[in-house]
Amino acid sequence: MREIVECIDSGTEFCPCKLAEAGECIICSQLQGGCFCDCLNWKGVCIYHEYINNGSKAKEGRKTYGCLVKETEIFEKDLILIKFEVPHKLAIDLSKAGSFIFIRPNEDNIYFDVPISIMEANIDTNVVAIMIEVRGIKTKNLLDIKSGDKITIRGPYWNGVxxxxxxxxxxxxxxxxxxxxxxxxxxxxxxxxxxxxxxxxxxxxxxxxxxxxxxxxxxxxxxxxxxxxxxxxxxxxxxxxxxxxxxxxxxxxxxxxxxxxxxxxxxxxxxxxxxxxxxxxxxxxxxxIKMCCGEGICGSCTARFSGHRVKRFCKVQIDPRKVFEGRRFI
Structure with a gap:
């Protein structure tokens, strides 16, 4: 029996993505190199049609934003709260359950991007709140952020749940x-x-x-x-x-x-x-799942399952029981 697979980005403004260009689309059989239309999960939009209409290339990906920090609070030595202002559309996109962003101090070094789930996105004030557990080099960098500073975020991403x-x-x-x-x-x-x-x-x-x-x-x-x-x-x-x-x-x-x-x-x-x-x-x-790029490209989020199946968990939306069932830990 074929497993039903769902991509969190399917049918959104970010689909088709770079995986389609590489012949690795999660949903579309034709963008996987197949000859027939046999998509794994119809979302009301033909991904292959969107790909061809877009000049046989991926849609524009997530944008990077410079955001003003409105408030910070350190609850314990390794637990901090950051509230920052975002554009209105981004606030709406981040209000969904499972939303997350990549965040770093206001610098050009993308290696400091760290994925953090959204705690609250207020669509009236356009202020987003996140709570961060400080565990390593990337998150330690966020301890120095103060009200009035700028931070750099990338999003929206939706597969946090x-x-x-x-x-x-x-x-x-x-x-x-x-x-x-x-x-x-x-x-x-x-x-x-x-x-x-x-x-x-x-x-x-x-x-x-x-x-x-x-x-x-x-x-x-x-x-x-x-x-x-x-x-x-x-x-x-x-x-x-x-x-x-x-x-x-x-x-x-x-x-x-x-x-x-x-x-x-x-x-x-x-x-x-x-x-x-x-x-x-x-x-x-x-x-x-550990993430680095959030787009299914880097492979940090991949997990291998029985039957030589590989799933990109930054994009694949799945039932929790299926996350651990048949998963290979070696």
Whole structure:
């Protein structure tokens, strides 16, 4: 049975992209070198037709913007908040769940680009907020940014969440969100989306390794049933978390769960749901794949699966269960 594949950029202003020029289009069979039209996922637009009409070349890619920093705040030594002003259209594009950008200090060295998920994009003020966990050379460079400085960003990108199709169909349902650590930041646009669709939201938040949850001002805007609990213990779901998750699933008849944290949280939750025989519960999760270019070209985001399949996870939109099923780690 052929796996249904979806490209996050298919049908957008950025399609066809450089992959089409190289004969590596994720969707179009003819731009993969095939003789027949046999696209993997019809999005209402013929990618091959767009490619030919554009002079047999890729569309213009994402733009780079110089943005004014409006506010910065250091919560802990390795956790910072940056708010900056963007053009109005970019603010609208970044308001979608799963949006992210590449950001660096206002310099020409593109090697300092780092992908960061959007925490909030206010389309009234055109101010975007991101929360950054300082881990290496690229993010350390952002510690020196102050209000009034300029930063350089590239975007918009939209594949920061796997399982967006599962998210989009949630309406008038009881849903559960599990978030841990820096995952508290990218969960905010997703919670907003669930709230706007009249879902009853239960949130289990594990602040580890931080002392507090620094998104409380954002959560006030949504009707969220917040519970704080240790989610991971010695590389597995904690016993307390298992009890609470099982109870919420049964009491509220949960049909959808979003995971905002490291991959291990997603893997262990999938294993736990399998133990409960609840494979029917739809999932979405953070895209934690390492990225460098964001366009599927550099190969940093690729993962290999059984059957010699390679997936470019900066563009491929997929169900979370399929991210880890059949994946080769060697």
């Amino acid at each position: 796997f399982g967006l199709n599962n998210l989009s169909v949630q309406k008038d349902n009881n849903v559960l969100v599990l978030a841990r650590g820096i995952g508290m930041a990218p969960m905010i646009p997703l919670i907003r989306k669930l709230y706007q669709s009249n879902n009853d939201i239960s949130l289990i938040l594990d602040t580890s390794p931080y002392k507090d949850y620094y998104v409380k001002d954002y959560l006030k805007n949504y009707n969220v049933n917040l519970m704080q609990e240790l989610l991971l213990d010695k590389g597995d779901l904690s016993d307390e978390a298992k009890v609470k998750i099982k109870a919420i699933i049964n009491e509220k008849d949960i049909k959808y769960i979003h995971l905002s944290g490291a991959d291990i949280l997603t893997v262990k939750l999938i294993e736990f749901l399998n133990e409960l025989d609840r494979k029917d519960i739809k999932l979405s999760c953070c895209n934690n």
